[in-house]
Amino acid sequence: MPPSTCLRSFSRLSIDVTAQTSIAQRLGRPQVALFTTSATRHATAPKRKGMTAAPKKGVKSLNTKKSRKAAAMDTGKRPAQGERKALRKRIVLSNNNALEVSSLKNLSKDNVLSEQNEGKVMGLPEEEVVDALRAVDAFKATQGWGLFRRPAVLMRKEAIQLAKLLREVEGSRTGQQKKTIRRILSGERMSGKSTLLLQGLSMGFLRDWFVISLPEAQDIVNAHTEYAPLPNSNPTQYTQDTYTANLLQQIQKANSRFLESTKLSTKPMLDIPLKPNATLKELVAVGTANPEASWPVFVALWNELSQPGRPSIMLAIDGLSHAMRNSEYLSAEVKPIHAHDLTLIRHFVDHLSGQKKLPNGGIVLAATSKSNSPTSAALDFCVEVAEARQNAPDNIPQWNPYKNVDARVMETLKDLNTDSTDLDVIRVGGLTKNEARAIMEYYAESGLLRHTVNEGFVSEKWSLAGMGNIGELERTSVRLRI
Amino acid sequence: MPPRISITSLARSIPYRPKPSVQWPARSATRFSPAQCRLYSDSKATGTNDRSGRLDAQPADHVSEEKSKVAEAMGEEGPDMSRGTPVEEIVKGDKAAQEKLPKVMKDKLKASGNAAPKGSRSYSTMTTQTGANNELDMGLVDISSASNAPTTPGLKFEVPSLPLPKDGHVKHRYDPVVEQVTNLLMRHGKKSVAQSNMALILQHLRTSPIPTINPAKPLLPGAPPPSHLPLNPILYLTLAIDSVAPLMRIRSQRGAAGGGVALQIPVPLGQRQRRRAAIQWIMANASKRRNVGSGRGSFAQRIAQELIAVVEGRSSTWDRRNAIHKLGVAARANIVLPRKR
Numbered sequence: 040m041p042p043s044t045c046l047r048s049f050s051r052l053s054i055d056v057t058a059q060t061s062i063a064q065r066l067g068r069p070q071v072a073l074f075t076t077s078a079t080r081h082a083t084a085p086k087r088k089g090m091t092a093a094p095k096k097g098v099k100s101l102n103t104k105k106s107r108k109a110a111a112m113d114t115g116k117r118p119a120q121g122e123r124k125a126l127r128k129r130i131v132l133s134n135n136n137a138l139e140v141s142s143l144k145n146l147s148k149d150n151v152l153s154e155q156n157e158g159k160v161m162g163l164p165e166e167e168v169v170d171a172l173r174a175v176d177a178f179k180a181t182q183g184w185g186l187f188r189r190p191a192v193l194m195r196k197e198a199i200q201l202a203k204l205l206r207e208v209e210g211s212r213t214g215q216q217k218k219t220i221r222r223i224l225s226g227e228r229m230s231g232k233s234t235l236l237l238q239g240l241s242m243g244f245l246r247d248w249f250v251i252s253l254p255e256a257q258d259i260v261n262a263h264t265e266y267a268p269l270p271n272s273n274p275t276q277y278t279q280d281t282y283t284a285n286l287l288q289q290i291q292k293a294n295s296r297f298l299e300s301t302k303l304s305t306k307p308m309l310d311i312p313l314k315p316n317a318t319l320k321e322l323v324a325v326g327t328a329n330p331e332a333s334w335p336v337f338v339a340l341w342n343e344l345s346q347p348g349r350p351s352i353m354l355a356i357d358g359l360s361h362a363m364r365n366s367e368y369l370s371a372e373v374k375p376i377h378a379h380d381l382t383l384i385r386h387f388v389d390h391l392s393g394q395k396k397l398p399n400g401g402i403v404l405a406a407t408s409k410s411n412s413p414t415s416a417a418l419d420f421c422v423e424v425a426e427a428r429q430n431a432p433d434n435i436p437q438w439n440p441y442k443n444v445d446a447r448v449m450e451t452l453k454d455l456n457t458d459s460t461d462l463d464v465i466r467v468g469g470l471t472k473n474e475a476r477a478i479m480e481y482y483a484e485s486g487l488l489r490h491t492v493n494e495g496f497v498s499e500k501w502s503l504a505g506m507g508n509i510g511e512l513e514r515t516s517v518r519l520r521i
Numbered sequence: 522m523p524p525r526i527s528i529t530s531l532a533r534s535i536p537y538r539p540k541p542s543v544q545w546p547a548r549s550a551t552r553f554s555p556a557q558c559r560l561y562s563d564s565k566a567t568g569t570n571d572r573s574g575r576l577d578a579q580p581a582d583h584v585s586e587e588k589s590k591v592a593e594a595m596g597e598e599g600p601d602m603s604r605g606t607p608v609e610e611i612v613k614g615d616k617a618a619q620e621k622l623p624k625v626m627k628d629k630l631k632a633s634g635n636a637a638p639k640g641s642r643s644y645s646t647m648t649t650q651t652g653a654n655n656e657l658d659m660g661l662v663d664i665s666s667a668s669n670a671p672t673t674p675g676l677k678f679e680v681p682s683l684p685l686p687k688d689g690h691v692k693h694r695y696d697p698v699v700e701q702v703t704n705l706l707m708r709h710g711k712k713s714v715a716q717s718n719m720a721l722i723l724q725h726l727r728t729s730p731i732p733t734i735n736p737a738k739p740l741l742p743g744a745p746p747p748s749h750l751p752l753n754p755i756l757y758l759t760l761a762i763d764s765v766a767p768l769m770r771i772r773s774q775r776g777a778a779g780g781g782v783a784l785q786i787p788v789p790l791g792q793r794q795r796r797r798a799a800i801q802w803i804m805a806n807a808s809k810r811r812n813v814g815s816g817r818g819s820f821a822q823r824i825a826q827e828l829i830a831v832v833e834g835r836s837s838t839w840d841r842r843n844a845i846h847k848l849g850v851a852a853r854a855n856i857v858l859p860r861k862r
Contacts (some may be wrong), residue, residue, distance in 0.1 A: 115811060134728045136751035257749060282632035486752045487727070520720040520756070521695055521703070 061162065089301045130178045131185035132169065137485040139188050146192075150203040151245045152209075156194040158474050160481040163190045168241045174292035176254035177237045180305040183513050187485050193478045193509070195231070197224075197467050198238045205242050208351055216274030217351070217400030219461065220452075221391055223359065225422045226467030228409035229510025233357055235467055235508040243353035248401065249294055249344055253286070253387060256358040260378045262367035269334070269382060277368065278382045283333035286383070287326040287340075297350060298323060304346050307339030319343055334382055341386075345398045352401035359405040360419075363448045379447050392451040393461060409497055417448035425455040425464040472497060478509070479516060487517045538667065584611055618679040698722075698759045698796065705800050706824075718821040725825035735834025740764045750832070761828040765838045766795035769849045786856060802838045803827050825857035 118126075144150075145162045163169050169190055172178060184190050192198070204220050211218040212238045224232045245248045253259065259282060269276040291298060298320040307313065311325050311332055319340065326336025344352060356362065362384045365375040378384045389395045390403045397403075407422065420438055427435045438444070454462035468480070482488040490496055504511035514520040580638040582590065585606040592599030600606075609624065612618040619630065639810060673680060688694040707715035732747045734740065741764050750757040769787040777784035790798065807827040812819050 118813060123813070126814040127816045131728070136727065138752075186724070342690065367538065514720075518720050519699075519714050519723045521699070 051121055061068065061491065068137050076517075077232075089463055128180055129396070130173065130180060132173070132178065132190050135186060135188075135487075136184050137186065137188045138484065140481060140484045140487075142484070143191055143481075145183075146241065146245060148245050149240050152206045154199055154202070156202075157196065157199045158194065158471075158475055159475050160191050160193050163192060163241055164245075167190070168244050171244045171250070171293040172237060172241060175250065175252040175289050176219060177240050177241065177252060179233060182234065182480070183517065186487060186517060191481065192238050192241070193470075193474060193481075194238075195474050195509075197235055197465055200465060201235065201239050201308060202242060204402060205246060205248075208402060211272075217398065219393070219397045219401055219403065221388070221393065221403040221462040222405070223391075223422060223425075223455075223464050224404065224406040225426065225464050226407075226409075227469075227508055229508055229514075230467045230469070231453075231509045232406045232408070233465050234509075235465075236355055236357055236404055237401070239404050240353060240355060243402075244293070247297070247350055248353045249297060249350045250353045251290055252353075253356040253383065254289075256356055256361035256378075256384070258282070259381060259383055260361050260364075260366035260368070266368055267500045268371075274380065275370070275496070276380050276382050277333040277376060280330040280333050283337055283383060284327050284330040286391065286420060287323050287333055288337060289322060290340075295320065301343075301349075303343065305335045305339070306506075307335070307342070309339065324469075337383075337386075347399070349399050351399050352397050353404065354387060354390055354397075354401065355404040355406075357406045358408045358411060360407060360415040362388065362411060363415040363418040363451075364445065377447060379451070388451050391462070393454055415445070415448060416442050417445045418452065421449070421452040421455040422464055426466055429464070431467065469505065470501070470509055470512070471507065472501055475504075475507050475512060478512065482513075482517050576639075618796045696755050696759075697793075698762060701793065701796055702758065702762070702800055705797065705804065717817075720820045722825045722828070723754040723758065726757045726828065727751055727821055729825070729829055732829055732832045734832070738834030738839050740832065747832075757810035757832070758828060760798050761831040762799045762803070765797040765831055765836070765842050767842045768795065769845065770794075770798065770850055771845065771852065784855055785852040786846065787852050799838070799842075802841055803831060803836075806830075806836060806838060854855055 092256045135310065140160075143160065143162045145164045146156075146168070147164065150156065163172070166178045178184055178190075194202075201222075204222065207220050208220060224235055225234050240250055240252055258264075259279065263280050264282040266279050269278050300320055301319045303313070303317050303319065303322060307322065309325065309332060311329060313325065322336060322339060322343070326333040326340075343349070362378045364378060366381060366384075368376040368381070370376050377390055387403075387405075390397065391405060391463050407418070420436070439511060452462070455464065476492065476494075479488060479492045479497055479500065483492050500512060500516050501507045503515050538717045583606065585602060587599050589599035589602055607629075608622070610624060618628070622630070626813060702722075703712070703719045706718050734747050740760055744760055744764075745753075745756065750760065767790065769789050772786045772788045773783035774786055775783050777786075796836060804824065804827075807820070807824040810827065812823065812825045814822065827836060827838075831838055
């Protein structure tokens with residue numbers, strides 16, 4: 040039989056220890072030892088403070104204490120909240136030290152779609168395009184805009200290809216059926232996919248298209264902004280009010296000329312009253328000011344844009360693979376929400392898959408990323424198949440049956456596996472040597488490359504840059520990255 | 522040792538005969554022949570180096586010989602060939618020829634003419650450059666070297682134009698200063714991180730505004746104007762480092778002074794060592810700076826700001842160097858030179 044102490048210990052569970060101690064103290068009873076007595080037995084009397092044994096004679100004691108003088112505390116003002124991040128994400132588009140390139144011509148409404156530009160470096164016009172591109176966050180901090188006097192782009196082969204698509208859409212305007220062209224930009228890391236997307240956007244701005252750009256798909260799916268289920272949706276979709284309001288503001292800044300000059304032609308179903316005969320700008324302003332109404336405003340704006348006689352639409356997204364997987368959001372059942380259930384992504388994907396058409400024509404552009412891309416096996420496979428179709432039609436890869444297939448993504452991108460050219464892949468490869476020469480001459484004229492640009496030098500750098508990968512070319516010749 | 526006369530660098534062969542009484546035999550074995558003392562480095566077969574025996578490759582007659590030949594042809598009396606050529610008289614007023622003179626004669630000319638103004642500094646900051654060219658490297662690669670070598674039949678590839686470009690050697694293809702700074706930036710053997718930091722530093726220098734030079738903290742003599750610096754970040758970096766590089770270090774010799782005091786002996790540093798000391802000072806100052814941003818580029822940014830501060834004369838590295846120099850001057854009596862025999 041166990042001693043009674045143990046039983047008593049059992050009866051006093053740890054939950055009501057506090058209650059017990061107060062009673063124990065009041066009654067003046069010694070505290071009952073719990074199962075083991077070794078702790079109390081080994082406990083020694085607490086040492087008095089300031090009593091240390093005198094050092095033995097002839098023995099050097101190791102002084103491990105830090106010096107009396109504490110390290111000087113940094114008492115300066117800390118950067119304010121968000122200041123560090125703002126510094127990190129700052130976009131600089133000009134370097135006053137770089138030389139002005141006298142031969143640089145601007146892109147304009149007339150020459151932007153011309154094939155004569157192929158292999159030339161063209162400046163982006165300041166007031167029309169650069170401000171708009173800045174408004175839609177098209178410039179990235181990692182790109183080299185800050186090295187040159189002003190933003191300029193190389194009209195490479197793929198850019199001309201894109202210009203041709205714009206012309207195709209504009210040419211089809213006279214007919215009844217207006218074309219919707221969908222393209223996915225793929226290519227090696229640093230091959231200029233995001234810059235090509237930016238070039239597409241600037242073409243859209245110059246040709247007076249209506250440009251809607253989702254600057255980074257990651258920002259939509261990474262659960263950094265609030266979300267709420269969309270009422271009356273089955274299966275449940277989720278709106279992101281703050282993000283959408285911000286997007287509306289970007290749209291308003293980038294397309295302000297069109298929005299100001301156009302009056303409402305439909306009656307949007309909004310809770311907030313709009314005065315009759317309001318312009319589209321006022322409609323967008325309502326969405327910007329009231330985030331909870333932002334999604335209905337976006338839908339209303341889209342309805343307006345779908346009316347006949349409205350401009351063509353350029354719909355773009357960067358970092359597509361983030362949009363082709365589960366998002367970081369959780370549903371009420373604590374299940375991950377697929378990115379396609381977020382209304383903004385859903386809206387884009389519907390147009391990318393061809394499920395919905397752009398009534399006034401337009402281009403849906405999606406850029407993939409190689410440096411920031413979570414695995415999306417279905418997307419990778421579809422892009423691979425489409426590239427194989429272009430290059431080696433007799434050797435088309437097969438789906439690995441041991442991989443998990445994301446059926447929704449496969450369904451979205453199924454047009455890549457067919458012969459239809461509406462949805463296709465633009466492979467952004469290396470520059471040709473002529474293009475490399477053009478851009479290196481631009482570098483040299485800007486004063487950033489101190490070398491004569493001759494054939495030998497161009498071929499050397501072209502080869503070092505992995506057969507003309509433009510990012511590597513910039514790295515080796517301008518950024519002095521050894 | 523008599524000063525070596527570099528005859529190979531003269532445009533025309535001017536025999537230097539300081540004493541007319543001493544006449545060397547025409548084909549003496551001790552004759553200072555340019556073909557024998559041909560330097561390994563000057564491989565260009567021009568002028569006196571060309572041993573091909575062609576008529577146009579034979580060296581031209583020197584001034585006096587030429588003149589005497591002309592005089593002979595004209596039937597006049599030429600200069601006295603038994604006496605030396607009065608070189609000073611010949612080159613008088615001819616700037617290009619004066620530059621080709623041997624050092625002794627140049628010094629003589631300079632001493633007689635206007636002397637260069639003395640610097641205000643109490644000690645010299647000049648050291649001999651180990652590189653081939655004596656001016657600062659302006660970073661212009663391959664701009665002037667045009668190969669006009671004749672095409673030789675029977676070669677599969679073109680003959681490389683000599684001298685080879687300075688990045689022609691695979692192990693020394695990058696700028697030595699950049700390489701040294703990169704290696705000193707490296708931590709835990711992560712060279713590629715150091716290289717990307719180096720690229721960020723250079724990019725920061727490139728985009729920073731034109732520095733204003735503090736006249737109290739003069740940069741290296743021969744430095745380009747400050748407006749040229751941001752466009753040539755490697756030169757900017759080199760200039761900042763070389764300007765604050767100390768000339769010597771102070772070695773403390775224990776027990777040499779007696780009384781338990783270490784004897785402080787200044788020891789001269791080589792170019793690479795001087796740069797190393799300067800880079801480490803700059804890096805130490807940079808790491809003491811406040812980190813304002815976030816992300817990976819912040820250390821590179823601080824180093825770049827410190828480099829700019831050095832060029833603008835705001836950095837405490839200058840005081841540190843001046844202190845070392847002052848100490849070196851004070852302790853110069855402690856240097857024990859080997860006794861001359």
